[in-house]
Amino acid sequence: MSRPRPEGLRVAxxxxxxxxxxxxxxxxxxxxADALIREGATCLFICRAMPGDLRKAIAQRGHATRPLPAAEALPAQDASGPAHAHWLGVTWTQDARETRAAIGPTPVDWLVVDHYALDGRWExxxxPSCRHLMVIxxxxxxxxxxxxLLDQNxxxxxxxxxxxxxIDTPVLAGPRYALLRPEFAALRAESLTRRRQPRxxxxxxTMGGIDKDNVTERVLDALDACPLPRDLEITVVLGPQAPWRAQVEARAARMxxxxxxxxGVADMARLMxxxxxxxxxxxxxxxxxxALGLPSIVLVLAENQRSIAESLHQQEASVAVSSGGEAAACIEHHLQDDTLVPFLQRLSRGGAAIADGEGAARVVRGMVQHG
Known part of the structure; x- marks a missing residue:
């Protein structure tokens, strides 16, 4: 059988x-999916109905969606399953059955699964529903x-x-495969140029699309207690499903x-x-x-982020802290010691060396090569 060309791929x-x-x-x-569509593929998203899901956002991006029914009750704990099995809301066998039904009788060329609750049994x-299967x-x-398998960390x-x-499964490993929208590569040169003389x-x-624990407000509290330059402007980004939006907006008004x-920022690359x-x-x-060389102070909001924060810190690509108070103290320290410029330059260089914004294109090439 001939290898499918990018423009012929059907991906779920x-x-x-x-x-x-x-x-x-x-x-x-x-x-x-956007990168695959640009190459002529067709894409389908299969997502379970959950509070805070992104099915509307997926449809707004022009992709077909087939929802899985909301879970009626949590399944019994699967001691042999993944640590995050409860995220699924149903048993893996039910999810597999419903996903097969959502794909339909004709197998897709690729099934891409990005879910900590699913493992080799589900795969x-x-x-029978896919010619090839990729895990993120x-x-x-x-x-x-x-x-x-893709692990971009x-x-x-x-x-x-x-x-x-x-033993023979290819692995795309590291941030050179980081899945970034094309505008990050497009703005990379401009962003790096303006950081040569930072201020x-x-x-x-930005604490993620949900920020379920409202870390954003605690960060703002800490920043408000910090002697920041009076002309410094702060921009807070929240996702459309963020549950603490009203509280964050109220706190921002008092800063x-x-x-x-x-x-729901659509121009994050420009904002960064x-x-x-x-x-x-x-x-x-x-x-x-x-990718944009934006100097960063990072907080760990979930256990799976810890290794990322530690690695970026070790490579001087960002500073890892445990709270908004530590983040504010880090800024205050460099303001007082007059080390802000070299501090920002060092973090910018470290970050820019890790990712270049071309990862999505590399992954698409990998799918075609291995398909």
Whole structure:
């Protein structure tokens, strides 16, 4: 059988977003789907109905969606399953059955699964519904039965999956495969050029699309207690499903520094390019900041972000802190010691060396090559 060309691929994605899961899994799948569409593929998203899901956003991006029914009750705990099995809301067998039905009788060329709750058992069950199966993972903590695996995290090596994959399964490892929208590569040169002579005029605060624990407000509290330059402007970014939006907007209105809250940002690359420093979660947005050389102070909001934060800190691509208070103290320290310029330059260089914004194109090439 001849290898399918990019313009002939039919690709299905199985990923969820919710208040608990966050938005990162679906968002990076959307980036890959957009890249595939540009090459002539057709894409379908299969997502379970959950509070805080992104089915409307997926449809607005022009992709077909087939929802899985909302879970009626949590399944019994599966002691042999993944650590995040409860994220699924149903048993893996039910999810596999419903996903097969959503795909329909004709197998897709690729099924891409990005879900910590699913492992090799589910993947084997979906084999009749796809010609090839790709897993997007960050954890290297469970077995997989796939044809291609992507882990875009810094410090990740193919060997980390040796115990979890068939011996001949290719692994795309590291931030050179980070799934970023094309505007990040397009603005990279401009962003890096403006950081040669840095200043602190615009501070960006972004704690992920959901921020279920309202870390954003605690960061603003800490910044308001910090002697920041009076002309510093703060921009806060929230996702459309963020549950604490009203509280954050109220806190922003009381800030000493001018503080703007933006919801559902469509031009994040431009916003990051025009910012001088970011305080953000150590999630998938880390690679966006790196590609643009945006100096960053990062907080760990979920356990799967810890290794990212530590690795970026070790490579001087960002500063890892444990609270908004530590983030504010870091800024205050460099303001008082007059070390702000070399501090920002060092973080910018470190970040820019990690990701270049071309990862999605590399992944598409990998899918075609291995398909």
């Amino acid at each position: 994605f199985r990923a969820d977003a919710s208040i608990e899961i966050g938005t990162g899994h679906v968002m990076r799948c959307l980036t890959l 084997e069950a979906l084999r 993972d960050d954890l290297a903590d469970r077995t997989h039965a796939c044809d291609l 810094t410090g990740r090596r193919a060997q980390d999956y040796a115990a979890f994959l068939p 602190l005029g615009r501070l960006l605060v 000493c520094n001018a503080t703007h809250v933006r919801v 390019t025009d910012s001088d420093l970011a305080i953000g979660a150590a999630g998938s947005t880390s690679w966006e900041r790196c």
